[in-house]
Amino acid sequence: MSAEKIQIFDTTLRDGEQVPGCKLNKKQKLEIAAKLDDLGVDVIEAGFPISSPGDFDAVNAISKLVKNATVCGLTRANKKDIEAAARALEYAVKPRIHTGIGTSDSHIIHKFNSNKEAIIERAVEAVAYAKSFVDDVEFYAEDAGRTDNAYLAKVCEEVIKAGATVLNIPDTTGYCLPYEYGNKIKYLKDNVPGIENVIISCHNHNDLGLATANAVAGAINGARQIECTINGIGERAGNTALEEIVMVFKQHKELNLYTDIDTRMLTELSQFTSETMGMIVQPNKAIVGSNAFAHSSGIHQDGVIKNRETYEIIDPAEVGVNESSIILTARSGRSALAYRLKNIGFEVTKNELDVLYEQFLEVADAKKEVVKEDLERLMYQFNQTVETKFA
Template sequence: MVKRRIKIFDTSLRDGEQSPRCKLNIKRKIEIAKKLEELGVDVIEAGFPISSPLDFNSVQEISKSISNTTICALSRALKKDIEIAANSLKFAKNPRIHTGIGTSNCHIRYKFNSNKDKIMDLAINAVKYAKKFVEDVEFYAEDAGRTENDFLAKICENVIKYGATVINIADTTGFCLPENYGKKIRFLKENVKGIDKISLSTHCHNDLGLATANSLYGIINGAQQVECTINGIGERAGNTSLEEIVMIIKKNNYLNLFSNINTKFLSYISKLVSNHTGIKIQPHKAIVGLNAFSHSSGIHQDGVIKKKETYEIIDPIEIGLNKSSIILTSKSGRAALNYRYKKLGYNLSKNSLDKIYSIFIEYADKKNEINNKELRIIIEKACLNNKTLNL
């Protein structure tokens, strides 16, 4: 069975930059954009041009700097927004306008003080107008996660009729459960006329910690594009994490999916985005966190030393790291201690290891981690206590 390609739409420079206390200048945005192109993303959402002169200029300068990747600019379903987005993309080799509107009852009533008929007209007119400027028009149904499926299907059918090439089914509030989000995508695939002519895209937020899971269920049920960010940065609790969804696709062959991402760049670009945005990466963050390939439990360390696959389903080399780490703590066992001493050039007998281990535990109980300098101190102390120690 032929594998199905999933396109990766990175919105780190737009939705990601909307993270509280995150601000990027144009130079850093261009640097990140160039690395995203090297990474192999299919689409870079470079900004929301009408929001500020900086965003407009950023989209324009990124458009000049990128050769192959599609450059996307966000707009609301307003003519002025669309005109400015189009103008910001005039140097892009592959431009896309991303326009849309809220479709849930909550948004229609409270955000727009409107009704479904008027929202439908706005959606259609936005796509028709954007189509005057670019061929590639993506429509976003904001808060689609809480939108009634029948109304969502009608909007999708109409925007397809007027030229949408991609439709973003946004779980804007992170409300959906994976099964329900997957069913929503499947409903649209089975009930919207012309759906086979366009791509469905997932855009999931992480308010309940389900962004990656929802995106996964979306593509399993027929979505062809995932909108995501490096390190999962974004509004509130963030967006689908690019590195997570990409590695899920790569490591689970039974999904029969693939992306064009060069995963060996993941570690590098994760650190780059963290440094430039000032948003630290949680140590336990999947794939790119400091602890993702670190082992401190004696049972785990023993298993990894014997065969990495016992506790590592990803080879660190796959994401651009040299190796995993054996961290010595009070939870570590003799196998890990012996392993680290071998790295320092010591070959310990069983008796020697037993004696050193008891001293090691005394040290480890007082510290978070034992480093190489302290390992040498421990071995010196063991030698002083027993001059016949067989090393």
């Protein structure tokens, strides 16, 4: 069976920028958009045009800049929002309007003070109106994760009839378990007439730490677009992390799913986005964290030195990292010490290593990490002792 493509929909500039303290100016947005286009994302959600004049201007500028990816603008299910998005996207080579409405009982009752029939009417009207401006219309059923499947299927059926080309099934609160979310996508595939003619999209939040797992479950069950952000940035606990979902598909070839992302750019773009948005990437963050390819345990270090695949499933070069890091601590063994000494130009015999290792442990017990300068000092003192002994 030939592999199928998963489209990568990046919403760093929309959902990611909604995080407190992460506001970007137009220049910064354009820089990130250009890098996303080079990365190979299929869709860039550039912003929410009606939310402010600045956001409208940024979406408009991005639509002029981006040449490869589809440029998308978010709206609510009303005409003013949709008109603003259409104007902002007028220069885009491939424009998309992303419109929708909440479909869970919680949203229908408490947010809209409405009923299920009226929500379907508003959804259909919004999609049809957006379709009058652009050919590519994505519909989001907000809080789909907590929406009854039968009702969700009915909403999807009606918006497909109205002209939707993409169906976004968000787990807005990050509540679903992977099997639940996967079953929801499968239910829609099996029960919505015409769904074979549209793309199902996953938009997963990370409130329970399951965003990437849920997105994978969605793709396994038929979704062919994943909505994600660089570093997993986003509302509350964040979104599916682009770098994670892309590398899941790259590693698990048995899934027969692939993306067009140039993974060698991931680490650089992660760092750039972190610095630009002022959001630190946690060291143990999968794929792009500073410790993702760092080893400090002696057992792990010995294995990696002998064969990288003993403790690494990803070649660091695949994501733009030069090499694995052997971090010297009091947990490190002789092989790691010899490896690091060799890297800075010191070849030692087994007997010399035995002596040096005891001296190394004294330093390591007093510090969190033994660095290059410590090793050079250790070798200098060792050589001085040897010279004195044989003088």
